[in-house]
């Protein structure tokens with residue numbers, strides 16, 4: 001297995017991802033939000049790039065089954081009551097609903113991955129379960145596509161990739177590109193201080209400035225939701241057998257948000 005971490009979705013084209021096994025990561029906040037919504041009972045999510053697209057697509061569903069969520073550069077959008085705060089996607093709001101979500105970076109990265117053969121969504125909230133799924137599937141090549149922030153490297157996405165890399169290496173050998181190795185090291189060194197570290201980053205600072213500091217704490221919890229969301233065509237659902245209510249998921253979701261991991265570098 002070869003694992004490649006890519007720092008921003010702007011570094012790849014749809015063609016580059018064609019036929020690949022891709023993990024899209026946008027820890028602050030799109031993939032954390034989608035993981036949370038699905039784990040809390042949302043039926044399915046359509047990540048879309050524009051508000052217009054979300055409105056047009058949503059008209060095909062019964063109005064009382066639809067949720068509209070959107071933000072642009074961290075700001076709420078009129079007509080999209082759900083925003084992009086994972087903490088607002090509680091079971092009472094999302095159970096049985098179809099969510100159309102528009103965000104600045106994450107949903108654009110997810111749309112770019114439409115050409116991939118398999119697309120799963122990763123975050124710190126579900127990183128270990130995603131790694132287990134990758135190991136079980138044994139793809140020859142894995143691309144961890146970090147959404148980044150407006151074309152720039154995002155520490156939180158790369159650290160999440162490093163966590164997933166570590167869980168893969170804990171279970172099997174795999175070769176990796178240099179960013180994957182760096183991501184692994186970054187996670188290892190900082191795993192006990194994620195909140196203060198992320199509070200220094202550009203995205204952390206902007207969340208704090210807009211009053212969403214609690215999202216930072218929420219999104220930096222590890223393995224709160226042992227689920228694997230999978231994007232098929234344009235829709236994201238929990239992978240059967242890897243959902244919150246699977247026996248596997250229940251067993252793992254023992255209430256601890258922390259992990260116990262003592263991985264070592266695998267051989268190429």
Ligand SMILES: O=C(O)[C@H](CS(=O)(=O)O)OP(=O)(O)O
Nearest residue numbers: 029030073074103104105106
């Ligand atoms: O909602 C977010 O936190 C970001 C907005 S931005 O990066 O601050 O512009 O969107 P996302 O697509 O989830 O990275």
